Each structure stands twice: as C-alpha cells, then as structure tokens.
Amino acid sequence: MKDTELVGVQKTLSPVLRAKALDNRLPDPILGDEYAERTMRRLDPDYDQRRFGTSQLGLSAVVRAKAHDDWARGFLADHPDAVVLHLGCGLDARVHRIDPPATVDWYDLDYPSVIELRQRFLPPREHYTLIGSSVTDLTWLERIPGGRPVLMIAEGLVPYLTEADLRRLLTSVVDAFPTGQIQFDTVPVWAWRTSKWDPTLRKYGTRFHCGFNDPASPADWHPRLEYVDEAPMNDSPVLMAKAPANVRRVYRLMNLLPGMKRSTRIVRFRF
Ligand SMILES: C[S@@+](CC[C@H](N)C(=O)[O-])C[C@H]1O[C@@H](n2cnc3c(N)ncnc32)[C@H](O)[C@@H]1O
Secondary structure, eight states: OOGGGOOGGGGGHHHHHHHHHHHTTSSSOSSOOHHHHHHHHHHOTTTTTSTTTTOOTTHHHHHHHHHHHHHHHHHHHHOTTOEEEEETOTTOOHHHHHOOOTTOEEEEEEOHHHHHHHHHHSOOOTTEEEEESOTTSGGGGGGSOOSSOEEEEESSOGGGSOHHHHHHHHHHHHHHOSSEEEEEEEOOHHHHHHGGGOHHHHHHTOOOOOOOSSTTGGGGGSTTOEEEEEEOOTTOHHHHHHSOHHHHHHHHHHTTSTTOTTSSEEEEEEO
C-alpha cells in the first residue's frame, strides 16, 4: 500500500512525516527521528526530489512534535503506570522515540487504512496496541483499561474535528480516567474559517472544522478539566536555534504578520 490509497484528511500525515524526515538530515536535528526518514523513504522513495523536497519550511511541525514529546516524557516520568492515547497518530513514531517503560500501555489510533500502513512500515512492540477507528466513534474508549492515569496526545488532529466531536472526546476521556494530561494543538478561528482556501488542504480534499481564539476555552467543558499552558511554535527558541539560516529568516518575517506566531497553538490540560 502507498499513501495514494489514503483519502482526504488521512493524506495530511505525509507533509508532517516529510518534515520530520528532512529534520533528521540536519546536522543538528530538532527531533532526530530516524523512523520518520526510513518510513518516508518507503512511502515515497522520491520524497526529497520534488520542487519543495529539500525545503525545511515544515520545521515548525517538527517543533510541534518535539513539544508534545517533551510534555509526554515529563508526564510519564511522574506517572509510570499511565495509559497513553495517541490519537490521529498517522505514521508518527512517538512510541519509539519516547520508548516508555513496560509499565506504560500505549495505544496508537487512526483510521483503519492508516493503521494498515503503520503495520507495514513501523515495528510492533510490547505494551503497544494499534486501533483502527475514527476517533469520533467513541466505542474504542471501551477497550482501554480505566483506573490509571491517562496521557492523551493529539498532534495535528483537533482542527479536523468538529467542536461537538472534540467536546465529546475530551469529556469522555476525563470521565473515563481518575487523572491525566491532555495535550493537543488547535488553530485560531481565522485559520479555521480560511482553511477552505488553503492550497495544501485543498490538494488533500479536506479542511479544518474547528478553531479557538482562546485555546484554553475547552477547559470550560468539564468541571475537572484545567488549562495548564501553551508551547511556542513558529517563534520557538529551538526553531530559531536549529533551523537553517534561510528558514529562520522566513519565520522571522512571517512572525511579523499579525497572528502568525500563534497560527497553531500547542496546549496542555490536566485533570
Ligand atoms: C496532520 S496528520 C498528523 C499525523 C500525526 N499525528 C503526526 O503528527 O505525524 C492528521 C492525522 O489525523 C488523522 N485523523 C483525522 N481525523 C481523524 C479521525 N476522525 N479519526 C482518526 N484519525 C483521524 C488522519 O488520518 C491523519 O493521520
């Protein structure tokens, strides 16, 4: 199977994977994900041959991945008995990058066709389960052991959900576990509203379905849910330290435009 057999929003996993693969070829990578490079090469052997193939402008997506990894490592260090729900996992190798102890049970969830690709390209491991389902069909949650701390990670997923579906997801996760951390990224309302004209999303035949001007606002949906903080993305110190000079220049210019520094908001909640 190739990514040509993926449809619509499933195809959005490719540019993120390509960014991670290209990052790994920097002399001092931000994420340093060898799995991404190997998987990308198998998915598309010519991934670096096209017009924008060698561009590193996707590096902010790599910064996002690093922020999620850092938060996840912190949570798992404090909760070695946790259950991890990695939702909309695409072909991201987070479980291998983080390499949690055997006391952690990790679940990667995405559409069945994406999970099938994962099975071909990424290795299995102990205490690691793949779930092929839409995240909005919450019956998958019944398969997860409760009574333990939960870490929910949704990288690059939430803008593709409707607000109603996101709300049902978050409140169901909070109701199902005694304590936990929920981390995801969102876009502001302007990015959601204009997404129907976004050339990349149009190419994949998809668009965003929700956005938040106050990314802390989902905390209002459940009395136990509390907003913690936000990680920087387009102006992140690691991007400015490690991206090639031409890429840093583009981001510096872009960040002068209103709203661009926070065109994606990486946020963390706890309960
Ligand atoms: C932008 S990609 C991000 C992939 C991965 N998290 C990463 O950062 O590399 C979005 C992913 O969300 C998945 N996705 C979108 N809507 C979904 C849904 N309703 N249920 C399950 N997965 C979904 C897509 O199939 C895709 O793999």
